Amino acid sequence: MLDIRKFIHDKALRVGDVLPSENAIAGELGVSRTVAREALRGLAALRILDIGNGRRARVAGPNAEALSAILDHTTYTRQLSITQIQDVRRTLELRTVSLAALHRSDDDARRLLELVGGMIEAVEREESRKVMELDIRFHEIIARASGNPLYSVLVDSFRIITLQTWDIGWRARATQENRVENIRCHERIATAVVAQDAARAKAAMSEHFDSSFMVLLRAGVN
Numbered sequence: 001m002l003d004i005r006k007f008i009h010d011k012a013l014r015v016g017d018v019l020p021s022e023n024a025i026a027g028e029l030g031v032s033r034t035v036a037r038e039a040l041r042g043l044a045a046l047r048i049l050d051i052g053n054g055r056r057a058r059v060a061g062p063n064a065e066a067l068s069a070i071l072d073h074t075t076y077t078r079q080l081s082i083t084q085i086q087d088v089r090r091t092l093e094l095r096t097v098s099l100a101a102l103h104r105s106d107d108d109a110r111r112l113l114e115l116v117g118g119m120i121e122a123v124e125r126e127e128s129r130k131v132m133e134l135d136i137r138f139h140e141i142i143a144r145a146s147g148n149p150l151y152s153v154l155v156d157s158f159r160i161i162t163l164q165t166w167d168i169g170w171r172a173r174a175t176q177e178n179r180v181e182n183i184r185c186h187e188r189i190a191t192a193v194v195a196q197d198a199a200r201a202k203a204a205m206s207e208h209f210d211s212s213f214m215v216l217l218r219a220g221v222n
Helices: 002-010 022-029 033-045 065-076 082-103 108-124 127-146 149-157 159-172 176-194 197-219
Strands: none
Touching: 002 022, 002 033, 002 159, 022 033, 022 082, 065 082, 065 149, 082 149, 082 159, 082 176, 082 197, 108 127, 108 149, 108 159, 108 176, 127 149, 127 176, 149 176, 159 197
C-alpha cells in the first residue's frame, strides 16, 4: 500500500485522478496482479482510493468514514469513553465556531438559521430523529464554514457518537422546555456566527457542550 501511495505522490495525482490498471500498477511496482489488487482494496477501505462499479481506482478526497469507524470501535470495546471523545470534540468545535464566525459565507449563515428553525419545529412535533439529523448537520456546516477541510473531516467523524448517545440525551431532557432550551442554545450559536462575533460564538458553543456533558453524566454515560 505504501508503494501505491508513493506512486500517487510521485505522479502528482490529485483527487479524482484515475490510477492505471491493476496490470500496469503491478508492472510499475514489480509485484503480482493479485498483490496489486489487494493493495488497491486496502487503500479503498481506508478511503484513500475510490473503487466501484467496474471503474478503475481514483484518488479519493478527504473522508470521515475511516476515522468514524475507529471511534465507533474504540467506544464499543471500551478503549475510549464517550466523555473522552466529547472532550476532544468540544476543544475542536470551540475552534471551528470561532473560525466560522470569521469566515462564514452568506449561504452558511442562511443555512444555520434555517436548521435552527427546522429543529424548533421538529421539537414541537416531538420528532427526535429529525432533530438529531438537523443537529448533526448544524455542527457539520460550522466545521465547513471554518475554512479548514481537516476540521470538517474530524467533526464529520463524530456523527457516529451522536448516533450512539442521542436517544439518551433526548430522554434525559424529559420536558419540552428543556428540549427547546437546547435548540435555543443552537440559535445563540447561529446568531453569533451570523453576526461574525467570534467571542460570542465560542461562548455559546462552550455553553452548549457544558450542558450536553451534564445531561450525559446525569444519565450515567461516562
